[in-house]
Amino acid sequence: MFRRLLCTFNTLSSHTATPTPLLRIIDANPVRCSLVTSTRLRCKASEEGEVQEERDPTKDRSRVIPVETSMKYIKSEAYHTTYGSDPVWKIYRRNFKGAFPPRKTRKTCIRAKMIATGNPCPICRDEYLVLDYRNVDLLKQFISEHNGAILSYSMTNICQRRHKELQVAVLKARDYGLLTYDVPFREYEYSEYYTPSKNDNKLTT
Amino acid sequence: MNIGVRSNLVALGCGARLWYPVHEAMVTLTGSQTVRWIKPRWVPVAKSKMFRIPERKPLPLEEEVELRCLYNNYYMAMRAIRRHLCEERLRVSDTSELAIKAEEEQAEHDQLMEHNSQENLRVAALREARIKKEFEADLARVTASKEKLAKDAEKAEEEALRIINETQEFVKTFIKREDFEKAIETALANPVDYNFAIDQQGNIFRGRSTRPEDVAEEDKEKLLFAVQS
Amino acid sequence: MPFPAAGGARVPLRTAKCIRFARHGCANRPFYHIVVMDKKSPRQGHVIEQLGTWDPLVNAHGEKLCSINLERTTYWISKGALISEGCSMLLGLAGLLPIHPRVYLLAWRNRRAAAAQKVQEKEDAAQVEN
């Protein structure tokens, strides 16, 4: 019951259009949250300003890189020195507890436009690698050259969100014809299209 | 919002909770959110609604006439269609390729059955012949074994007879109790000397103390292999 | 005998069978299967055979899609299965059966309502002018 009181107080305060809610529920335990005093809140608001600058540029992923720059980057010298001729996901060591890696890779490396992990996946770690259907050179690295299938994340170790983006990009690329693959064979039943009537044969001998 | 609708006041903080679960309403302090009343299935029909019959909306007359005519035509058409489809189904059922296929299968089935029965007959004949042969073989075997047994029995009999005769002769050499002493004396009298010696030519010299010169030339016994070589 | 989309329910001989809609899809997204089942079984009861599907919502091309297995439907109709009102309206529109009177009625009422609507708009427009 008490919790509801606080919850309503919170929504009420939000009505009065202060940018940050005066009171925020920090944990479920009703007793402790009542100790949240307004003093603590005031200093939180002031802190907001400085935290903005402290964002670590290497981990900042708020900038949206256009596909063209990504394509240029992949052909650039810098890319060649870092990755050489290997695919992007080659030199990456996935760290996990125990001997066997968990079946699925992490859900995402980027949370709130910041790299949220010490060991981001091969795509998230490099800002200029953009998964897009036009970026064929990057997509080709994630396609097996034996049967044209998309390599699974257990091999490329990219996070689930990037893997989903990769799948979408590859399908769009195939739809646009940028990536070629072998279409399933279509067997024709000639009798459906043409019934050879007697007189036709005489015509063309 | 007409007052008639019984609104489910989920006021904030008031103790009166309804004894049956209703949708969790989004609660705001400013006012109470009214929720449309839905009678749960298990609540019995209200008394006032017990014998209520929803009255039919009166159709305008010409519409009604038109409708009745339409429905009559429709039902007539439907009956005709059902009968037609039924006849169609019966007609098709015996000429349809299903039926033909069924007939083919039936014909094939009969043919297979017939082939099967012939096969059975042939196999039965073979079986008879085999059984007869086996029977004769058994008979022959039995008679052969009988003869063999008979022969064995005779042989055993002869053997037994022979043994009996031998023992009878042998028994004769037994020393009876009453002439026991006499036998001892004769034994003492002429001791038997089993020792013997042989020389390089194969001659045997019986007796412990006999010397080769004692024995005359002609009655020298010869060893078996000496005779052969 | 082509394999029917059998639902697996027992086919009782003497009971009345009915061709009707079984609602699939989810809340606010109805999707009906045209189905043959025992008349007394509940709407989502055990189905004898599925004859087709009916999607009441209009698609991007402005069409309502419906699929009917004509061969099996004619078979069950000839076996004397009853047809629910919705199904008979649909089969009427499909051309397998004659048009159901209720379709004529609804069409008629819609036309009348549309006409009334038009008249109403004309009057409003007239009022607005003066």
Add this chain to the structure above:
Amino acid sequence: MAATVTLQVYFRSIFFTNNAVLRSFQRKSWRHCSTSVNIYNDRDPAPVFFSENVQTILKKITGTDFNKVFRQRFDEKKLSPPEYKFMTDEELKQKMKNAERLSSKILQMPPVLKERQAISNILSRDPAITGFENCKFVFTDITYGLPDRKRLVVVRDPDGTLRQASWEEAERMNQIYNPRPGRKLKPPKLFQEEHLTNVLERGEYEFVLDSACAQFEPDDPEYLRITSVVYESVDKKRCYQLLHSTRHYGPLCFYLTWNKKIENLLISLLQQEKLEACADIVRLYQLIHTDCKSKMINVDPNQHLELLKAYVEHDSLQQQQLQLAIQAYQEIVRERQQYNENVKTAHGL
């Protein structure tokens, strides 16, 4: 072995010199025509295409190069480890026969048909139900065992007319109720103009043709447009070799002969010294255009060069290039023979 290799290299060097001469001559007369799209609408090609001897010629021209027919397919199927077996001769013969049969199945030519007529067949009219629903009703008959083209699809328009669905609607319904692998509900963007051109520049002819076969019916006007664009660009770039021993080589040759554009094809075949194929194409030309003059002159069929010459004099539209190519070819043959004699005399035989 090494000797023959060196000889081949030597020939090729002679060969190229003439070739270069020839090609430079061609470039001058390069027609920068945009890929003109002509669909078989004047005469129905189906009876001609499906007739016995045209089919045999097309199958013979396609040729079965097993490496290409049974190449590694990029269709996301799981790979199986290669199998090495010791085989007796009969088993080997049997295996080759199976491979032959399988390759003929893989090289099955997509049918060449006329553009289909639109369907306008009204089943019944019920104006009385206008207003019942302001959208169309599409009814599809999902009886089992019906081929897609024979499936009945019927549309009830808002104004009450019950008509048979058009080809597009029927195809869409078939795809909804009976989806076929490799086919999409909306045609892929690959077939739009700008994407098609850049795919063709990359030379992915077989990919475009395969996806067109999977997506469209062979008598779909869209299919005919795409295939003619692809055939035109193949003809312009003269890379027939890419489509050789694939299922599309037959229809390509048929299209070119149907539209009397076989000069480039003949020249490229002559350069590859495939005289047999040239003769087949000329014979195909005579079969399709029964009114052509070279048919009158009875040339014995197995003399390929004469057949070709007859065609060049009478029917060919660009005679100089063809004559040049024939001369180049004869020159090469003469030089080769001459060279062989020299070698023989050198070896003192």
